[in-house]
Amino acid sequence: MTVRFTVRDVAVSDLASCASLLSSRHRRDRSRNSLLPSAFESTQQCLEILQSLFHQPATDGAVAEIGSEIVAFMFGQQSLHAADHWLAQYFPPRVIGIPLHGHAGPNNDSIVPSYRALYGHLADRWTASGFFDHRVDFAATDEIQRELWFELGFGALTKYAGRKTTSIDSNPIHQEITIRQAMLEDHAEVERLEKINSRFHHLGPVLWPFLWKDVRESASGLSKYALSRDRHAIFLATRQAETLGMQILFSGMAFGPQIATREQSVYLFHAIVESNSRGEGVGRALLKHALDWAHDSGHSTMTLHYAAMNQVGESFWENHGFETIVYSAGRHIDERLSWARP
Numbered sequence: 216m217t218v219r220f221t222v223r224d225v226a227v228s229d230l231a232s233c234a235s236l237l238s239s240r241h242r243r244d245r246s247r248n249s250l251l252p253s254a255f256e257s258t259q260q261c262l263e264i265l266q267s268l269f270h271q272p273a274t275d276g277a278v279a280e281i282g283s284e285i286v287a288f289m290f291g292q293q294s295l296h297a298a299d300h301w302l303a304q305y306f307p308p309r310v311i312g313i314p315l316h317g318h319a320g321p322n323n324d325s326i327v328p329s330y331r332a333l334y335g336h337l338a339d340r341w342t343a344s345g346f347f348d349h350r351v352d353f354a355a356t357d358e359i360q361r362e363l364w365f366e367l368g369f370g371a372l373t374k375y376a377g378r379k380t381t382s383i384d385s386n387p388i389h390q391e392i393t394i395r396q397a398m399l400e401d402h403a404e405v406e407r408l409e410k411i412n413s414r415f416h417h418l419g420p421v422l423w424p425f426l427w428k429d430v431r432e433s434a435s436g437l438s439k440y441a442l443s444r445d446r447h448a449i450f451l452a453t454r455q456a457e458t459l460g461m462q463i464l465f466s467g468m469a470f471g472p473q474i475a476t477r478e479q480s481v482y483l484f485h486a487i488v489e490s491n492s493r494g495e496g497v498g499r500a501l502l503k504h505a506l507d508w509a510h511d512s513g514h515s516t517m518t519l520h521y522a523a524m525n526q527v528g529e530s531f532w533e534n535h536g537f538e539t540i541v542y543s544a545g546r547h548i549d550e551r552l553s554w555a556r557p
């Protein structure tokens with residue numbers, strides 16, 4: 216029997232029902248991945264985060280009902296990314312983001328038709344406003360979500376992964392190299408390695424645009440900020456006068472989904488080793504140093520993003536105990552939709 220949903224725009228009075236759906240989903244997500252924070256098992260916490268989302272500008276939301284019962288909801292936010300901002304490397308200029316806390320539905324088969332109905336309702340509005348890139352975050356362990364977004368035309372873009380900051384063993388290369396915290400005087404080296412990182416991601420199978428010239432000033436502002444604050448850190452691995460690799464870490468900054476990030480978390484923004492020094496243990500030595508620093512400075516977890524197609528990165532992170540927490544998936548709609556009309 217086909218279940219019939221009614222879909223309409225969300226109202227502030229719906230948020231309590233949405234919060235209840237979200238906290239139930241979060242409890243299920245958390246039963247499969249203990250890295251998720253416990254706070255959002257509370258319906259009250261979910262209500263607060265949804266109220267904040269509801270009141271943000273350029274946010275659209277809808278609920279799906281059976282009779283008068285809300286069984287699913289979805290929110291998406293319009294974001295504009297300036298071409299010269301460092302974020303332009305990771306996001307198209309006009310993009311809809313459906314955040315991890317921006318959707319939830321029933322824990323049964325009707326989740327698929329309810330999400331299709333909700334996305335259909337909202338996506339017509341988004342494309343009519345010139346938003347042809349749509350992104351969604353969902354729990355990596357949720358196979359139903361993975362399948363349903365795949366069937367809505369979305370493909371994996373990045374993974375948000377994490378682990379505890381417990382130490383890892385030292386490796387032999389530690390005797391040959393020095394790992395030290397970079398200072399402002401090292402900024403040219405930091406930029407050189409960031410550029411190598413962008414070059415790596417330009418190659419297949421990742422195939423991200425190489426926007427270094429456009430975003431350099433903004434990226435430089437961010438790395439200088441990291442160098443100038445005690446709570447963040449950039450570590451360099453050197454052998455004699457040569458810099459072999461780098462890791463950039465930010466403390467307490469929300470680079471990842473809010474409901475998938477514990478407090479006292481540190482974010483590993485970039486990890487890069489010179490191409491001719493990869494596979495010798497430099498990355499591992501840097502990671503050990505970063506984990507020990509993070510642990511000693513009061514962080515219990517470390518998180519990071521990597522491109523879903525990056526085999527080199529994925530093996531490295533998985534072999535060093537990182538678990539995928541969240542998938543970001545995306546869909547690009549054919550722009551001819553806007554003029555090729557019935």
Ligand SMILES: CC(C)(COP(=O)(O)OP(=O)(O)OC[C@H]1O[C@@H](n2cnc3c(N)ncnc32)[C@H](O)[C@@H]1OP(=O)(O)O)[C@@H](O)C(=O)NCCC(=O)NCCS
Nearest residue numbers: 415486487488493494495496497498499521528530531534
């Ligand atoms: C990912 C990256 C930072 C890892 O640094 P690295 O120095 O190559 O890492 P290591 O050498 O410590 O480990 C890499 C592999 O070499 C192996 N290895 C380490 N020491 C070794 C040695 N002495 N001899 C042979 N193999 C060795 C490790 O087992 C490891 O295998 P695994 O990835 O399957 O676990 C690096 O490969 C890199 O810069 N990649 C391109 C950019 C990138 O992908 N960045 C991360 C995305 S966010």
